[in-house]
Structure formats: structure tokens, C-alpha cells
Amino acid sequence: MHAHIVHAHPEPSSYNGTLTRTARQALRDSGYAVTTNDLYRTSFDPVERGTHYRDRADVVTFAALNEQRHAWKNDTLPKEIRSEVGNLKRSDLVILQFPLWWHGPPAILKGWMDRVFLNGGLYTSRMRYDTGYFRGKRAIVSVTTGAPEKVFGPGSRGGDFQTMLWPIQYSLHYMGFSVLPPFISFGVQGHGYRYEDDKSLQERLSRNLSDWRSYLMALEDIDPIPFPCWDDWDEHGCALRSRSPEPETQINSCG
Numbered sequence: 001m002h003a004h005i006v007h008a009h010p011e012p013s014s015y016n017g018t019l020t021r022t023a024r025q026a027l028r029d030s031g032y033a034v035t036t037n038d039l040y041r042t043s044f045d046p047v048e049r050g051t052h053y054r055d056r057a058d059v060v061t062f063a064a065l066n067e068q069r070h071a072w073k074n075d076t077l078p079k080e081i082r083s084e085v086g087n088l089k090r091s092d093l094v095i096l097q098f099p100l101w102w103h104g105p106p107a108i109l110k111g112w113m114d115r116v117f118l119n120g121g122l123y124t125s126r127m128r129y130d131t132g133y134f135r136g137k138r139a140i141v142s143v144t145t146g147a148p149e150k151v152f153g154p155g156s157r158g159g160d161f162q163t164m165l166w167p168i169q170y171s172l173h174y175m176g177f178s179v180l181p182p183f184i185s186f187g188v189q190g191h192g193y194r195y196e197d198d199k200s201l202q203e204r205l206s207r208n209l210s211d212w213r214s215y216l217m218a219l220e221d222i223d224p225i226p227f228p229c230w231d232d233w234d235e236h237g238c239a240l241r242s243r244s245p246e247p248e249t250q251i252n253s254c255g
């Protein structure tokens, strides 16, 4: 079994760094081979642009989807992307580790998705969601917050994790991954606002590392988040009424 951790934090000694090292050890203890892509350490360029492609389909106008498709087909992917695709292909489990920055992942991780989830190669119009390239593989989002747990929820001050993690988790689902529930480390208050004294903070964060280890040691017992799949949509991609959520919680434009 292989696990791949995509680590998006600029400081190795941060709590995010400790979470990644904890995950690595727990997974190795469970029999996984583990690779890590530390995006800051490798100076990953998160900005998708024409200069990444040495053999362009169109040298005048840069269209990312077009160039991704062309580079996949002609085996001219940028080397850091080719290597990351290899890591994902060989993995049974992918973990995205990052701090919550402005109610979402840091830009470097969003850019990783922009560049690594390749059009034409890793997804096509029919090869996505439950028919996605990575079906059968699992993914977990592990995120830290500065604010304490009690301020998160619908209408609360910190925001609602259902909506804040929806873009990243739905994109993993789009790529075919079974997305396990996120592991959220709340109130990591090293350098921001303080909500508790040092002793209780250290004890809580240390317990949290044990919880993370336990989570990873029990993966077989954890059900993925239910997301809508092809059987839930009509030929236009609109939700079939018989399968859609209650009308008041539904947001779509299909009438």
C-alpha cells in the first residue's frame, strides 16, 4: 500500500509539519510506503501558465485545458507534474495537509490542483466523479485552524466547514477519489489570537496528534463522505428530483 502526502505549509517546525510527520509514522506503522510532496520546500510553482509547456499546441494563445491535454498526449508534461502524477497513480491514499488561510487552502495548494489534475489525462467529460481516474483510492483533507472549534458552524463567526471545504473535497470527488471525512485540528494558536493558556493548548494539541494517529490507524472502518454521482443526475447534469436533497437546502439552476 502506498500513501502520498501533499504538504502545504512554509515552515517545517509548524504544527502542520508535526501533523505530516505524525501521519507519515502512523501510516508506516500500518504498512504503507509513504511519499511526501512538500510544496514550499520544492518551490512548487502554483501558477498555471504557458511557460510551463515546452511543446505548445498553440504558441500564440495559451489555453490551459488545451495545453494540458496536448502535453499528456505527447508525453511532454512539465517534470514536476509528471512526477506528481506518478505519486498519485501509485497511491491508495492521498492526504492534503494545510492550514486554513482565508477560509480555504493556501494558494500553493489550489495551484497544485490547477496544474496536477490534468485535463484529457486525469479527467475527461465521462471520466469524472464515480467514473473518475482515481476511483478506488481514498483522499483525506487534514486542515488546521487558528480559531477555536466552537466558532465554526453555519452562521457562526469562523465559517462553516461544510462550505469552506466543499471546493477542495468536491474536486477530489470529481477526480474519482473516495473522500474520507476531514481531520480538522482546531485552535492552533501558536502565533495568532490566543484563546487559552499555554498548558491547556499544549495538552490539547498533543491529544490531537494522538487522535490523528488513531484516525489513520482505523481507515478501514471510516466511510467516505456521500457525494452525488452520475446516477443522481439527468442527461443535463441536473439533480434527479427523486434523489435530490430537501428543496430548501438545494442550490441549483436546473429549475
Ligand SMILES: Cc1cc2nc3c(=O)[nH]c(=O)nc-3n(C[C@H](O)[C@H](O)[C@H](O)COP(=O)(O)O)c2cc1C
Binding pocket: 009, 014, 015, 016, 017, 099, 100, 101, 102, 103, 104, 144, 145, 146, 147, 158, 188, 189, 190, 191, 192
Ligand atoms: C494568511 C492567513 C490566513 C488565515 N486565515 C484563517 C482563517 O480563515 N481561519 C482561521 O481559523 N485561521 C486562519 N489563519 C490562522 C491559521 O489557520 C493558523 O495560524 C494555522 O492553522 C496554525 O497552524 P501552524 O502553526 O501549523 O501554522 C490564517 C493565517 C494566515 C497566515
